[in-house]
Amino acid sequence: MPVFKHPQILIASNLTDGEVVFLGPSGWERDHRRARVARKADEAAALEALGKGDISANRVVDVYLADVEIGSDGAPTPLHYREKMRVKGPSVRLDLGKQAGEGAL
Amino acid sequence: MTAVDLRVAQRPNAPMTTYRYDEYDAAFVSERVAEFREQVNRRLSGALTEEEFRPFRLMNGLYLQLHAYMLRVAIPYGTLTARQMRRLADIADRWDKGYGHFTTRQNLQYNWPKLVDTPDILESLADVEMHAIQTSGNCIRNVTADHFAGVAPDEIEDPRPTAEFLRQWSSLHSEFSFLPRKFKIAVTGAAHDRAAILVHDIGLRVVKNDTGEIGYQVVVGGGLGRSPFIGKVVGDFVPREDLLAFLEAILRVYNRFGRRDNKYKARVKILVHEKGIDEIRAAVEAEFAAMDRSAFDHDPEEFARIAAFFAPPPYESLPATSALLRAAKLETPAFANFVDVNVGAHKIPGYAIVTVSLKPIGGVPGDATSEQMRVLAEASERFGFGELRVSHEQNIILPHVKQDDLFALWSMLDAAGLATANAGLVSDIISCPGLDYCSLATARSIPIAQAISKRFSDMSRQRRIGKLGVKISGCINACGHHHVGAIGILGLEKKGQESYQITLGGDPTFSASIGEILGPGVTAEQVPDVVEHLVDYYLAEREEGEAFIDTWRRIGHARFKDVLRREGEDGADI
Numbered sequence A: 001m002p003v004f005k006h007p008q009i010l011i012a013s014n015l016t017d018g019e020v021v022f023l024g025p026s027g028w029e030r031d032h033r034r035a036r037v038a039r040k041a042d043e044a045a046a047l048e049a050l051g052k053g054d055i056s057a058n059r060v061v062d063v064y065l066a067d068v069e070i071g072s073d074g075a076p077t078p079l080h081y082r083e084k085m086r087v088k089g090p091s092v093r094l095d096l097g098k099q100a101g102e103g104a105l
Numbered sequence B: 001m002t003a004v005d006l007r008v009a010q011r012p013n014a015p016m017t018t019y020r021y022d023e024y025d026a027a028f029v030s031e032r033v034a035e036f037r038e039q040v041n042r043r044l045s046g047a048l049t050e051e052e053f054r055p056f057r058l059m060n061g062l063y064l065q066l067h068a069y070m071l072r073v074a075i076p077y078g079t080l081t082a083r084q085m086r087r088l089a090d091i092a093d094r095w096d097k098g099y100g101h102f103t104t105r106q107n108l109q110y111n112w113p114k115l116v117d118t119p120d121i122l123e124s125l126a127d128v129e130m131h132a133i134q135t136s137g138n139c140i141r142n143v144t145a146d147h148f149a150g151v152a153p154d155e156i157e158d159p160r161p162t163a164e165f166l167r168q169w170s171s172l173h174s175e176f177s178f179l180p181r182k183f184k185i186a187v188t189g190a191a192h193d194r195a196a197i198l199v200h201d202i203g204l205r206v207v208k209n210d211t212g213e214i215g216y217q218v219v220v221g222g223g224l225g226r227s228p229f230i231g232k233v234v235g236d237f238v239p240r241e242d243l244l245a246f247l248e249a250i251l252r253v254y255n256r257f258g259r260r261d262n263k264y265k266a267r268v269k270i271l272v273h274e275k276g277i278d279e280i281r282a283a284v285e286a287e288f289a290a291m292d293r294s295a296f297d298h299d300p301e302e303f304a305r306i307a308a309f310f311a312p313p314p315y316e317s318l319p320a321t322s323a324l325l326r327a328a329k330l331e332t333p334a335f336a337n338f339v340d341v342n343v344g345a346h347k348i349p350g351y352a353i354v355t356v357s358l359k360p361i362g363g364v365p366g367d368a369t370s371e372q373m374r375v376l377a378e379a380s381e382r383f384g385f386g387e388l389r390v391s392h393e394q395n396i397i398l399p400h401v402k403q404d405d406l407f408a409l410w411s412m413l414d415a416a417g418l419a420t421a422n423a424g425l426v427s428d429i430i431s432c433p434g435l436d437y438c439s440l441a442t443a444r445s446i447p448i449a450q451a452i453s454k455r456f457s458d459m460s461r462q463r464r465i466g467k468l469g470v471k472i473s474g475c476i477n478a479c480g481h482h483h484v485g486a487i488g489i490l491g492l493e494k495k496g497q498e499s500y501q502i503t504l505g506g507d508p509t510f511s512a513s514i515g516e517i518l519g520p521g522v523t524a525e526q527v528p529d530v531v532e533h534l535v536d537y538y539l540a541e542r543e544e545g546e547a548f549i550d551t552w553r554r555i556g557h558a559r560f561k562d563v564l565r566r567e568g569e570d571g572a573d574i
């Protein structure tokens, strides 16, 4: 198992429309700020297990953990630029994607 | 049934556009759509797992990307009718977000389709004889061809009948649906290579021998990606009647020796590189001599039947030059610039080939809105026999415009924001989607293209610089052809940041070369500065008539490296 360095959240793509989703307290959320945060390796493993369950239940695909930092409001923000893009949408089309308030579950 | 009928009946794939569907093709595509609808339903109900479903969706051109699914629609040899272009626009409005992305493989990508909608989208495509088959997977991919096919003055023969002939042949052979890796073929029939045939697995160039007989120069083992190679000649003159057997011999040698143990090494380019072209040529010749070639007998009747679909439109007989055009150029300088840069000579007197740039200054290379697609469709109907082409430079071509109509066409394009006069210039940048859309990307590529384009927004400066190919990829897969950019840019990740590696001296034409690395990677902000310094150095050093690549070849890479080093010392922090 990789060394646990940062808090993590679980990211996936919604099966029916491919929208990026985050595992929240009670199911998948389209807003990463509502994602459940794992602060220890065993919490991260528990998130992953839930995600795998939802792959089997055909709700989501392409599930993985992403490192985050926690803001003063307690909300997580991804650390890597790839996931920073995924929580917003294309940087060249600010009128599209989550950053434009698009998408729904 | 005759042999031809049988072949048509068995053809498990659908041609399109100017090559019209016959009833077998239509039935085949409908079947494929119905089959995929069923597969999607079974996926949604949970009867299929993602692992089981993935090969089916890829076979139908559907990928999962960073923000959504992506659907890749085939545009074989880049040829489209006005009706098809309109349908692409309608699909963008109805099921996507009002735009599409034309790619360097002469395809169109939609960035936001929903899985549940894709069967309807495919059905809507099938209705205009289009599909998303052979855009993905380890098969022989859509055969690409010169986008000036059939109209270029330097052409020996229209390459599209050959491309279509090969497509039908490759679709017929199920053993080639299970190749070690994907396999890409490009064909040109002209003296100048606009199809980048030397960087394909197999490149074909129509040639004439001393007796005037038409045949093919066959090149093998080119490619880009993580290990770029220039293809090598495996057959100097292969007569048309031997072409299929010869290609079959190449594929057999590849299937026999090609490495399946490592997907990065499974491409034919690696085989050619490891064994050397002489050994490969000997093996191909031996296979060709030994094989039962009767199964690959050339069928001139079938070839002629296909060629008939690419018959020229009913041109008028016109004077070679147009007085109207001359007058309009004098009167409207912006139009004159457009004609000088984006309009090319046509083989028929009085006509011209128009390149419509999808690279407005600061825009997203290759993107077109549904509204622009409709304008292009209408422009092609009013001024170009309803035919359009997609070029691997991610632009749209109107291949048969009367010189007399050029001003009216330009006015219409200009009103739709489609008259950027930069074809082949520094802002006509090839860029892959990169990290703005692509899940494989290591860095963004579109914003880099936009920044360079804005830096050179002065069009008279662009014209002074002249032909210059800037090509950008967002990862080592090289979809943006950066290896063959005179200036190539590759986006990588370095210490958790986007970092850009610049190469110089790439060339996709018959004088093909792979670019050489300039120096350490630079940040996104530095890329336009570096490009500008390189361009300024070229302008200072160039001799009469030299393009960037010529000057680079003459004075050498080291001198350009010095520019970068000096800039670094001057405090530019590169």
Ligand code: HEM
Pocket (backbone or CB within 6 Å): B063, B065, B070, B102, B103, B104, B105, B109, B181, B199, B200, B222, B223, B224, B225, B226, B267, B431, B432, B433, B437, B438, B439, B440, B477, B478, B479, B480, B481
């Ligand atoms: C956005 C989704 C895309 C994905 C997932 C993707 C994936 C890939 C991969 C994995 C390769 C490497 C193939 C190899 O080395 O064997 C490749 C090659 C290539 N792709 Fe893409 N690509 C995408 C989009 C595009 C686009 C938009 C274009 C055109 C602008 C394009 C044009 C090409 C070309 C020309 C190559 C050939 C490189 C070669 O000769 O090896 N791709 N692509």
Ligand code: SF4
Pocket (backbone or CB within 6 Å): B432, B433, B434, B435, B438, B439, B440, B441, B442, B473, B474, B475, B476, B477, B478, B479, B480
């Ligand atoms: S080069 Fe890489 S980033 Fe660009 S489209 Fe291809 S796979 Fe995606």
